[in-house]
Structure formats: structure tokens, C-alpha cells
Amino acid sequence: MGNALPQVDFVLQRKISEKLREFLPERCVLWQQEDTQPYECDGLTAYRRVPMVVALPETEAQVRRILQTCHALGVPVVPRGAGTGLSGGALPPGDGVLLSLAKFMRVLRIDPVARVAVVQPGVRNAAISDVVAPFGLYYAPDPSSQIACSIGGNVAENSGGVHCLKYGLTVHNVLRVRGYTIEGEPVDFGSEALDSAGYDLLALAIGSEGLLAVTTEVTVKLLPKPESARVIMASFDDVEKAGDAVAAVIAAGIVPAGLEMMDKPATHAVEQFVRAGYDLEAAALLLCESDGSTAEVEDEIARMKDVLTAAGATRLAVSRDEAERLRFWSGRKAAFPAVGRISPDYYCMDGTIPKKRLGEVLKFIGAMEKKYGLRCPNVFHAGDGNLHPLILFDANDADQLKRTEAFAAEVLEKCVQVGGTITGEHGVGVEKIDQMCIQFGAAELETFHAIKRAFDPKGLLNPGKAVPALSRCAEFGRNHVKATGQLGHAGLPRF
Amino acid sequence: MSLEKIQEQIREAAGRGAALCIRGGGSKDFYGNAPRGERLDTREHAGIVSYEPTELVVTARCGTLLSDLEKTLSEKGQFLSFEPPGFGAGATLGGCVAAGLSGPRRANAGSVRDAMLGAKILDGRGQLLAFGGQVMKNVAGYDVSRLLAGSLGTLGVIVEASLKLLPRPPEELTLKFELPQAKALANLNRWAGQPLPISASAWRDGELSLRLSGARSAVRAAAEKLGGESATQEEAARFWAGVREQSDPFFVGDTPLWRLSLPSQAPALELSGEQLLEWGGALRWLRAGSNAANAAAVRAAASKAGGHATLFRAAEKPQGAFAPLSPVLARLHRELKRSFDPAGILNPGRLYPEF
Ligand SMILES: Cc1cc2nc3c(=O)[nH]c(=O)nc-3n(C[C@H](O)[C@H](O)[C@H](O)COP(=O)(O)OP(=O)(O)OC[C@H]3O[C@@H](n4cnc5c(N)ncnc54)[C@H](O)[C@@H]3O)c2cc1C
Numbered sequence: 001m002g003n004a005l006p007q008v009d010f011v012l013q014r015k016i017s018e019k020l021r022e023f024l025p026e027r028c029v030l031w032q033q034e035d036t037q038p039y040e041c042d043g044l045t046a047y048r049r050v051p052m053v054v055a056l057p058e059t060e061a062q063v064r065r066i067l068q069t070c071h072a073l074g075v076p077v078v079p080r081g082a083g084t085g086l087s088g089g090a091l092p093p094g095d096g097v098l099l100s101l102a103k104f105m106r107v108l109r110i111d112p113v114a115r116v117a118v119v120q121p122g123v124r125n126a127a128i129s130d131v132v133a134p135f136g137l138y139y140a141p142d143p144s145s146q147i148a149c150s151i152g153g154n155v156a157e158n159s160g161g162v163h164c165l166k167y168g169l170t171v172h173n174v175l176r177v178r179g180y181t182i183e184g185e186p187v188d189f190g191s192e193a194l195d196s197a198g199y200d201l202l203a204l205a206i207g208s209e210g211l212l213a214v215t216t217e218v219t220v221k222l223l224p225k226p227e228s229a230r231v232i233m234a235s236f237d238d239v240e241k242a243g244d245a246v247a248a249v250i251a252a253g254i255v256p257a258g259l260e261m262m263d264k265p266a267t268h269a270v271e272q273f274v275r276a277g278y279d280l281e282a283a284a285l286l287l288c289e290s291d292g293s294t295a296e297v298e299d300e301i302a303r304m305k306d307v308l309t310a311a312g313a314t315r316l317a318v319s320r321d322e323a324e325r326l327r328f329w330s331g332r333k334a335a336f337p338a339v340g341r342i343s344p345d346y347y348c349m350d351g352t353i354p355k356k357r358l359g360e361v362l363k364f365i366g367a368m369e370k371k372y373g374l375r376c377p378n379v380f381h382a383g384d385g386n387l388h389p390l391i392l393f394d395a396n397d398a399d400q401l402k403r404t405e406a407f408a409a410e411v412l413e414k415c416v417q418v419g420g421t422i423t424g425e426h427g428v429g430v431e432k433i434d435q436m437c438i439q440f441g442a443a444e445l446e447t448f449h450a451i452k453r454a455f456d457p458k459g460l461l462n463p464g465k466a467v468p469a470l471s472r473c474a475e476f477g478r479n480h481v482k483a484t485g486q487l488g489h490a491g492l493p494r495f
Numbered sequence: 496m497s498l499e500k501i502q503e504q505i506r507e508a509a510g511r512g513a514a515l516c517i518r519g520g521g522s523k524d525f526y527g528n529a530p531r532g533e534r535l536d537t538r539e540h541a542g543i544v545s546y547e548p549t550e551l552v553v554t555a556r557c558g559t560l561l562s563d564l565e566k567t568l569s570e571k572g573q574f575l576s577f578e579p580p581g582f583g584a585g586a587t588l589g590g591c592v593a594a595g596l597s598g599p600r601r602a603n604a605g606s607v608r609d610a611m612l613g614a615k616i617l618d619g620r621g622q623l624l625a626f627g628g629q630v631m632k633n634v635a636g637y638d639v640s641r642l643l644a645g646s647l648g649t650l651g652v653i654v655e656a657s658l659k660l661l662p663r664p665p666e667e668l669t670l671k672f673e674l675p676q677a678k679a680l681a682n683l684n685r686w687a688g689q690p691l692p693i694s695a696s697a698w699r700d701g702e703l704s705l706r707l708s709g710a711r712s713a714v715r716a717a718a719e720k721l722g723g724e725s726a727t728q729e730e731a732a733r734f735w736a737g738v739r740e741q742s743d744p745f746f747v748g749d750t751p752l753w754r755l756s757l758p759s760q761a762p763a764l765e766l767s768g769e770q771l772l773e774w775g776g777a778l779r780w781l782r783a784g785s786n787a788a789n790a791a792a793v794r795a796a797a798s799k800a801g802g803h804a805t806l807f808r809a810a811e812k813p814q815g816a817f818a819p820l821s822p823v824l825a826r827l828h829r830e831l832k833r834s835f836d837p838a839g840i841l842n843p844g845r846l847y848p849e850f
Contacts, residue, residue, distance in 0.1 A: 113684050114760040137688065158634050169632065171641070172609050185823045192758040193802035194601065194777045195645070197818040198828055198846065200608055203641035207634045224690045247549040253572055253662035255551075293690065295712035352630040354550050384631035385550075424632035432635075439635050443622045450834030451637050454827055467636065 008052060009095060012075075016053045016097060019069050024062060030054040039098050042083045042090040043145075046395075047430055051078075051092030058103045060180075060216050067214065068184035070097055076463050077182065079210040081121060081153030084145045086348055087429025089156065089209045089465055096460075099214060101152050107131050108217070115222040116175060116192060121152025121215045125159075128220060137222035140167035143425075144333045152215045158207030160425040162258045162332065163289075165383035169425070171206040173221045179205070179213035182461045187213060204451070209427050209466040212455040226291035229257065230301055231328050234308045235282035235315040239263055242284035243358035245311035246382045249288065250355075252307050254300060258289035259383030260332050263362075266339070266377035266390070267331070273338035276331030277324075279315055286313075286382065287332055289325075335379045336390070343375075343392035347404050351415030352386045352424035364414050365389055372403040386424035387415070413438055428466045436466075437473035445470060497539035497558075498623075501652055504535055506621040509838040517648040517842055519558060520585020523594050525808050527647050527816045527845045537589045540654055545629070548573060552612060552629050554657040557589025564588055568660060576604040576661040580739050589653045595645025598739040599695035599706070602687075602759070602774035608644035610659045616643065616651030619836025629657045642831075648842040649850065650835040664694070664708035666715075669731035670723035672703040676763045676772070679703040683775045684760045691717045697738050698772040699745050704734060738773065745771045751785040751809035753793050754778070757802035764796050780807075790814035815848060825849075 017031045030036050031053045041048040057063045070077045076096030083090055092098040104120035107128070111117070112135035117128055125146040129138040142161035143149055149159070155177055160169045167173070176190040190202035205212055236242040242261055249256060262270070262285050267278040278285055288308065290300035305316055319325035331338075339346045353361050362378065369376050375392045391407055393400040412422045412435050422428070422435040436445065448467040452459065468476075508515050514532030524530055541558030548571040555564055561581050568574050578598030579591045592614070597606040613627030627633055627640035643653055674682065679698040686693060692709035705723065707714045718725065726734065737743030746752065755764070759776035768783030783789055785806055791814075797804035803818035820828060825847075832839070832850040839850060 111760070112688060114758055115684075115688055116758075135688070158638070160632055165631070168605065168609065171638065172605060181823070187823050187827075188821075191801060191803070193756040194774060195595075195606065195756050197803045197805070198820050198824060199646055199650075199831060200595075200642055200644060201824065201827065203608055203638050203644075207638050212637075224688050226690050250549045250551060250662075253665070255661065292692075292710070293713045293716050295716055296692075296710040299710050299712050352628075352632045354547070354552075354630060356547060356550065381632070386630075386632045419628065420630050421628050421633040421635050423635050424630070425634055427634055428636075436635060440625075444624050444626065444636065447618070447624055447639070447834065448636050451639075451831065454830030454834060 012095065013052050016073065016075060019073065020053065020055055020066060023065050024055065024057065028056045028058065028062070030056070039080065039083070039092055039100070042080070042085040042088060044086050044088040044429065044431055047088040047091050049092050049094050051098035052095055054098045054100060056100045056103055063099070063214060063216055064180055064184045064186070066097065066099060067180050067182055071183050071458070071460060074458065074460065076460050077214075078462050079152070079156070079214050081150035081156070082124065082148050084149040085153060085157060085429065086350070086426040087423070087431040089427050089429035089462070091430050093463070101150065101215070104152070104216065110135070112137060114192065116219050117222055118217060118219045119151055121155070121218060122150050125149050125151055125154055132222050136225050138225050139220050140173050140223050141170050144336065151218050151220065155206055155215050155218055156208065156210045157425065157427045160381065160386065162260055162329070162381065165259055166255050166257045167223065171203060174202070174206060174218060175221055176219035177202060177205050177215055178217035179215045181213050182456045182458070190219075192219060209429065210462040211452055211466055212461070214461070228294040228297045229289060229291035229325060230297055231258070231287055231289040231319045231325050232301060232304055232308065233279070233317045233328050234286040234288060234313040235279040236284045236286070236312060237282065237314050239284040239362050240359035241312045242286055243355070243362070243382070245286060245308055245313065246358070247355055248307050248311045249304060252303065254304060254307070256288050256304065256383060257291040258287060260287040261285065261380040261382040262332065262335065263378045265375060266335055266379050269342045269377055270331040270335055270338040273341055274330050274334045276327055278331055282314065287328060332379065339377060339390045339392065344394040344396070345392070347391040347393065347408055348426075349387065349389045349391070349408055349411055350423045350426040351412055351420055352384070353415050353418050353420035355382070355385045357418040357420070358385075361387065361414060361418060365411060368407050368410055372407045374400065374403055374407060376407070381424070384424075385420065409435070430465055433466070433468045433472070434476045436468050437476045442470055442473070445473065498654060501535065501537070501540060501654065502617055502621045502623070505617055505619065505652065505840070508533065508840050509619060509621065512838050513840060514843045515840050517593070517652050519587030519590040520560070520583060522581060522583030522586040523590050526594055528812060528848060530842065530845060532840070532843065535652065537587060537652065543567060544655060550629070551660045552657055553660055554613070554629055554655060555588050557587060557652070557654050557656070559588045561586040561588060561591055569663070572663050573660045574663050575610065575658060577601055577607050577610055578739055579607060580741065582740060588656060592644055592653050592656050593646060593648045599697065599735055599773060602777055603694050604661065606644070608641045611640045611644050611656065612659055613657035614640040614643050614653055615655040616653050618651045619838055619841050623654070624651070627657065631659060647845045649832060649846050651841065666711040667694070667706060667708045667731070668714050668718055669726040669734065670705045670707070670718060670721060671726055672705070672723045673701060674698070674703045675701060676770070679772065680760070680763060680776045686721070687759065687775050691721070693775070695735060696773065696775050699770070706731065706735065745769065745780070748782070749810070750782040752807045753781040753783055754805040754807040755781060755793070755797045755802060756805075757797060757800045761800035761802065764800070766793060766796055785809045785812065785814065787814060794818055817846065820847070
């Protein structure tokens with residue numbers, strides 16, 4: 001793994017390309033390195049591998065034949081959407097086909113009465129809301145990467161967004177996924193009804209990181225756009241107080257449309273980048289949104305203001321109009337790129353914790369900053385306990401890199417220890433595959449492998465991702481013990 | 496204690512290849528294909544494991560009575576937003592998850608499966624497995640906990656479940672409209688496309704009932720906009736309980752009951768038999784015969800409309816309770832079943848006769 005020079009099996013490469021060229025036009029098959037290089041990584045640039053062959057099909061029939069061909073040849077296939085994934089899920093196979101769905105860009109059907117849209121997997125998340133806007137509808141999940149990421153990728157990762165506390169994740173907003181198994185059989189998971197006969201394979205397919213089937217069509221649920229939305233920006237002089245304020249809002253019986261937190265280092269990084277108007281004095285900022293009918297929003301904003309004030313907010317600002325609301329959010333949504341500006345590299349974590357343990361976990365992260373001598377601003381989907389600590393480092397400094405790895409590993413382990421999880425929305429991919437050994441025991445992992453085998457007995461679809469081999473966990477366990485509580489990111493080469 | 500007993504019973508049965516019939520309060524014995532095998536009683540493994548209102552999550556053991564659970568939640572102003580039907584006082588949480596049935600609020604607040612955050616199961620080997628967790632967002636591993644909702648115990652004995660909760664809405668109001676079915680369907684679909692706080696709908700016999708839930712201001716504004724006649728709180732409570740628990744007169748009697756799950760905008764079905772509509776048109780109950788010809792007609796109509804039909808209650812279900820699966824899906828079902836329960840002992844035949 002890593003940036004090692006590709007050792008290409010030219011014979012196999014030629015064989016695959018020729019087979020694919022039997023039914024794909026020249027523009028749909030890439031194999032020369034200058035053409036395939038752009039596909040060497042996804043949003044987790046630490047892991048790179050130049051794909052042996054890239055296939056860019058334009059029709060479902062072509063997808064089917066690609067899969068049949070690869071299955072017959074016994075060659076691995078890795079699906080890819082927009083390549084914004086943050087866990088290396090779309091890291092290409094060095095000995096197989098990277099299957100890009102980038103050309104599946106069409107919105108196939110919009111039914112404003114049924115409130116559904118049928119789209120191809122390469123359609124961008126934000127584009128769905130754009131095309132249905134004239135009907136007063138939108139697609140609710142809104143990952144910060146929404147202008148770039150594809151709905152196929154969202155389905156594979158079960159992506160969330162800043163509004164998922166109230167409106168749910170991808171799994172709550174997708175009605176049907178059509179795809180192909182590795183053997184090239186068409187399958188429909190779910191339907192336009194609210195449930196289907198038999199097991200809920202739709203739930204299994206969503207979040208399966210491209211390991212069970214290749215998605216070629218997605219039916220999404222559309223929601224009516226709320227009449228009104230306003231956001232409160234609340235300042236706190238202490239991060240733990242901000243955490244307690246989050247609990248207080250929920251305890252008051254309110255489910256805000258969005259409830260996000262940023263600590264001071266994060267707001268400072270962001271403010272330089274987008275000028276969102278954030279309070280730079282605050283130790284922590286909360287963004288707390290209400291949406292609904294105009295009267296309802298007024299009521300809820302008033303109630304939330306009371307709760308936040310009682311919880312010790314030092315300053316409150318309520319968005320006065322849509323432009324200001326979007327400005328308040330712009331900072332949060334640009335947090336990752338903003339942090340990218342103040343540091344040569346950053347490493348984004350994605351643990352989820354029970355909200356009541358927030359104070360403890362933030363203190364722990366503070367201690368890790370000192371221990372490893374690295375800064376770590378925090379952005380946090382506070383309402384649902386999903387943390388994104390961002391470790392700042394310089395990848396050219398080998399020692400910083402090592403410290404970053406150890407830092408991240410300790411934080412993820414802490415998340416598991418307090419009853420949370422190693423990944424809330426970015427997926428396991430190749431990145432957190434060792435931490436899966438901490439999250440799950442051998443019996444659960446074996447169950448995951450059995451599920452995989454039910455769909456893909458030969459293990460050809462996105463192999464080596466998401467679920468570690470038991471032997472890998474055994475080895476990881478040995479190293480883990482040796483390092484006295486520190487996780488070595490086995491095989492993590494460079495960020 | 497009782498967990499070990501369950502585990503022991505599974506291991507012992509697996510060794511003999513003896514079928515087990517997993518059962519809590521038995522309130523859903525009627526659902527699915529006929530239960531068979533030696534009884535595995537889940538009721539002793541009961542109790543709330545953890546409940547933290549500010550996390551909006553509860554974790555409880557399978558034998559916990561649904562009624563006890565709901566009482567605890569309601570003391571903190573929270574509830575299971577999918578309004579599971581109990582179908583009897585003995586209904587347990589394990590049965591609720593295994594059956595995967597949701598009540599009147601489903602179209603607006605999501606289903607059992609949507610609320611599932613984590614589960615512990617004993618698989619067909621008697622292995623204790625934990626999936627998901629107690630947090631809202633968790634994408635580590637396949638989403639097995641959601642797969643369990645509606646699996647009717649065929650993949651494992653669900654021994655513990657963690658569910659997402661919601662605060663009870665402060666205000667609720669039910670409106671009634673005199674409307675023929677086609678007009679009711681048109682209105683329901685139109686309203687669903689508008690930002691209105693609708694939390695349940697039911698149409699039968701020319702009358703549409705619509706429940707609004709939310710902030711007082713939102714409920715009032717919507718009521719003013721929609722018109723109709725408001726029901727009293729008592730009337731409304733009785734009516735929705737009748738729909739949820741199927742004690743409403745529509746559900747009484749021996750005529751078989753079909754459950755058709757369809758896209759909400761599917762036109763009124765031309766099938767003979769009385770109908771009750773829920774979920775904004777996405778759920779249609781039908782009282783009609785269950786002989787081969789009827790079953791074929793109902794299933795064909797449902798599938799033509801883009802959905803599926805379940806023979807929900809009937810003295811006999813010779814055509815199977817659930818709509819048949821496509822060959823690929825059937826194969827995936829069999830493979831999944833085999834990996835969770837290699838000896839095929841957990842509720843065999845309950846979902847589909849072939850496993
Ligand atoms: C700046 C930034 C901000 C982000 N913010 C968020 C956020 O707020 N919330 C969030 O959840 N994520 C976020 N992400 C992560 C990422 O955008 C999501 O995971 C997204 O869903 C990935 O979509 P993609 O199209 O880029 O998929 P890719 O990266 O191309 O692929 C992701 C995975 O999906 C599989 N896949 C893709 N298409 C298909 C298909 N058609 N069939 C089968 N498998 C397929 C791939 O094999 C891979 O495993 C962020 C990323 C960045 C860079």
C-alpha cells in the first residue's frame with residue numbers, strides 16, 4: 001500500500017483492457033498511467049494506488065458486462081463515485097478494475113406528487129435538491145461535501161449531514177437502490193412503497209461501502225421545504241458548558257433541525273477563510289437551527305434562546321434573513337478546507353460518542369494534543385454525538401506523521417471505550433480497518449464476512465475494505481499489546 | 496441468567512436440528528406463516544438496560560413489555576415515534592423488533608427499522624453478537640441491527656435492542672373530512688408535499704382522519720389552513736388507538752385481512768372488499784378472501800401498483816403470508832439465513848416456507 005511505484009502486471013492489464021474493449025468504446029477504458037493516475041486516491045490522500053484499469057461505463061448494460069467479465073476473470077472491482085470519501089473506500093485495486101460511475105449523471109424521473117426522484121448514482125447530492133427546488137421539495141441529507149459527492153457514494157457510506165438529527169441519514173431518505181451483484185445480476189433493494197417483503201436488504205445495502213453490489217439507480221425521498229428556517233449562533237466560554245447546553249436543548253423536548261459545535265481553534269481557522277461572522281472570543285460556538293412554519297420557528301427559537309442562556313451562553317445571535325443563515329452555516333460547512341489552509345496537512349477523525357461523555361472526550365483530546373505536541377481543532381455534529389477532531393500536522397515530517405497516527409488511534413479507541421464508535425459517517429474503508437478489531441469481536445466480524453459471501457462468494461467486489469480479515473486482527477492484537485495501549489496504524493504509510 | 500438459558504436452549508436445539516419457536520407474549524402469533532417448533536420463551540430476559548433521555552436512546556432486553564417501556568419513556572416526555580402496535584397486553588420489545596411493524600406515525604416519523612440503533616442477538620449457533628450501538632450515527636460494519644427489524648426471528652433471537660426516541664409533541668389535533676377514497680388519496684399526497692405537521696392519516700368508509708402534531712403554533716396554523724372538523728381529544732385518542740391496535744370495527748371479524756404496502760400515490764385499488772387506508776396512502780388494509788384466486792389477484796394488484804401484499808390475518812395461509820421474492824433476492828435470503836442460522840432452527844418457515 002502507499003506510494004510505492006506501481007508494479008503492474010502488464011499481461012493481466014492487457015487481457016482485462018482487451019476484454020472490456022470488446023463491448024466498451026475506447027473512451028470508456030483507461031489503462032495508460034497518465035489517464036489512470038487521477039484515480040489513484042479518494043479524499044483520504046494518504047492512501048494511493050494507481051489502478052490497473054479504469055472502466056467508465058455509460059449504460060447499465062455495460063456495468064453488467066464489466067462485472068460479468070471481471071467475475072469470469074476472477075479480477076477485483078472497486079466502485080467509485082466522486083472520490084470524496086474520507087476512508088479510502090474507493091482506493092483502487094492494483095490488480096483489477098476501478099469502476100467509475102461518474103458518467104451516470106442523469107436524473108431519470110421526478111415525481112412531485114409521490115415526492116420521489118429516481119437518479120443515477122453519479123448525480124451529485126446537491127444537484128438533487130437543485131432540480132427539485134421548483135416543486136418546493138428537497139433531498140434532506142446534506143454532507144458538507146454535497147456539491148461534489150455523488151448519491152451512489154452517499155448510499156455506500158450512509159452519509160449524514162448537519163441536518164440529520166431531525167431528518168435522518170441516507171438510510172432514512174432512500175427508498176430504493178437498484179444495482180448489480182458481482183455476478184452481473186440486477187437487484188432491487190426496497191421499492192417506492194415504505195417497506196418490502198422479506199429482509200430489509202435496503203438497510204444492509206446502505207452503508208455497505210460498495211462491498212455488496214454496484215449501485216446503478218437510486219430512488220430518494222423528497223421532503224417539502226420548510227416554510228422558514230433560522231439559526232442561533234451561541235457563544236460559550238467553556239467547551240463543557242457548550243456540551244451541557246446541547247443536552248439541555250434535547251432535555252427541553254426540542255429536536256433542532258441542526259445542532260453543531262466548533263471549538264475556538266476551529267472558528268479561528270474558519271473565520272480567516274470564509275468570514276462567517278463567528279465570535280472569536282468564544283471557547284466554543286453552537287449553531288442551533290429551527291425550521292418549520294414561520295410561527296413555529298419563532299416559538300422554537302425563543303425557547304432555544306432561553307435554554308441556551310440558562311446553560312450559560314455568553315452571546316447569542318439569531319440569523320435575521322436567509323443570507324445570514326447561510327453565512328452562519330458557511331463556516332461550518334467549510335471547516336475542513338479552512339483547516340487545510342492553516343496547516344500543511346490535517347487528519348480528520350469521525351468517532352461518535354454518547355453526548356454526555358463529550359466533556360470527558362474533549363479533555364482527553366486536549367491531553368493528547370499535549371502528549372503528541374500537535375494541535376487539534378474540533379468540529380462536532382453535537383446533536384448526534386459525531387466528532388470530527390482535525391489533527392494538524394506536516395506530512396513531510398516523518399515524526400509528526402507517526403505522532404498523528406498514534407494520536408488518532410488513541411482518540412478512536414477512547415470513542416469505543418466511552419460506548420461510541422470508530423466511525424459515524426465516513427466509513428471504515430481501508431483507514432479504520434484495524435480499529436474494527438477493537439469495535440467488534442471475532443464472531444461479529446465473521447458474521448460480516450458471511451454476509452459478504454452471501455452477495456459475493458468470491459470476494460471480488462471492493463476486497464480488503466471495511467471488514468478486516470480475522471488474521472489481520474490477530475496480528476493487530478499482538479502489536480496493540482506490544483505498544484502498551486498505543487495503536488500502530490499498521491501499514492499506514494504517509495498522509 | 497436467563498440469557499444463558501436461552502443460549503443453552505439454542506445450542507441444544509442446534510445439536511439436534513430441532514426447530515425453535517421464539518416467543519415473547521405471543522401477541523403476534525398470528526403474523527407471518529404459522530409458528531412451529533419447541534417454544535423458546537424470551538419473557539424472562541426483561542428490563543431496561545439504560546435510558547438517558549438527553550441521548551434520545553433507550554436500550555432494553557427482549558422480554559421487556561412494550562407497555563412498561565412506553566410508560567417509562569412517557570414519564571420523561573418521550574416515546575417510540577414509530578408507534579408500534581402491541582396487538583395484546585403481553586407484547587414485548589423483542590417481538591416488536593422482530594415483527595418490524597410500525598403504527599400510524601410511520602409515514603411521517605419513520606419505522607422500527609429507522610429507529611434501530613443497535614442490537615444484541617443470539618444467532619443459530621447460540622453465539623452472542625452485538626451490532627450497532629447506542630449512538631445515532633454509526634457506520635462501522637454492515638447495518639445488521641436494521642436488518643433484524645422485520646426478520647421475524649429467523650436470523651437470531653434478538654436479546655437486546657437500542658432505539659432512537661423522540662420527544663412527545665406538545666400539541667396534537669385530529670381533523671375529519673368527508674371524502675371519497677380517490678379524493679382522499681389526492682389530498683393526502685398533495686398535503687404531504689407541503690410543510691404541514693401531519694403525523695397520521697386514516698381513511699375508511701368515506702371519512703378521512705388526519706392527525707397534526709407539533710408545536711402549538713404549527714398545529715393551529717395547519718388546522719386553519721386545512722379546514723375539516725376537529726375531533727375531541729378523547730375521540731381522537733380512541734380512534735388512533737383503534738387503528739394502531741386494530742381494535743377499530745374495520746378490523747373485527749373473520750374475513751381475512753390483507754396488508755398492501757404501496758407507493759402513496761397509487762390509485763384506489765379496484766379490488767372487492769372493504770378498505771382502510773393509512774400512511775398518507777402508502778398502507779392499504781383490505782378485507783378479502785384468501786383462497787388461491789383471491790391471493791393471486793391481490794398480490795398482482797399490489798405488485799402492479801409498485802408494492803407488495805401480505806396476508807396479515809387469516810385462519811389459514813396456504814398461499815404464504817408474504818409476497819414471493821425474485822429469484823436473486825430469494826437466493827440472498829437463503830444465504831443470509833444460512834450464515835446466521837446454519838442448522839435452520841430459528842423460527843423456520845415463519846417468513847418463507849423454504850427457510
Ligand atoms: C470536505 C469534505 C467534507 C465531507 N463532509 C461529509 C459530511 O458532512 N458527512 C458525510 O457523511 N461525509 C462527508 N464527507 C465524506 C464523503 O463526501 C462522503 O463519504 C460521500 O458520500 C462520498 O461520496 P463519493 O461519491 O465521493 O464516493 P467515493 O469517495 O467515490 O466512494 C465512497 C465509497 O462508495 C463506494 N461507491 C461509490 N459509488 C458507488 C456505487 N455507485 N456503487 C457501489 N459503491 C459505490 C466506493 O467504492 C467507496 O467505498 C466529506 C468529504 C469531504 C472531502
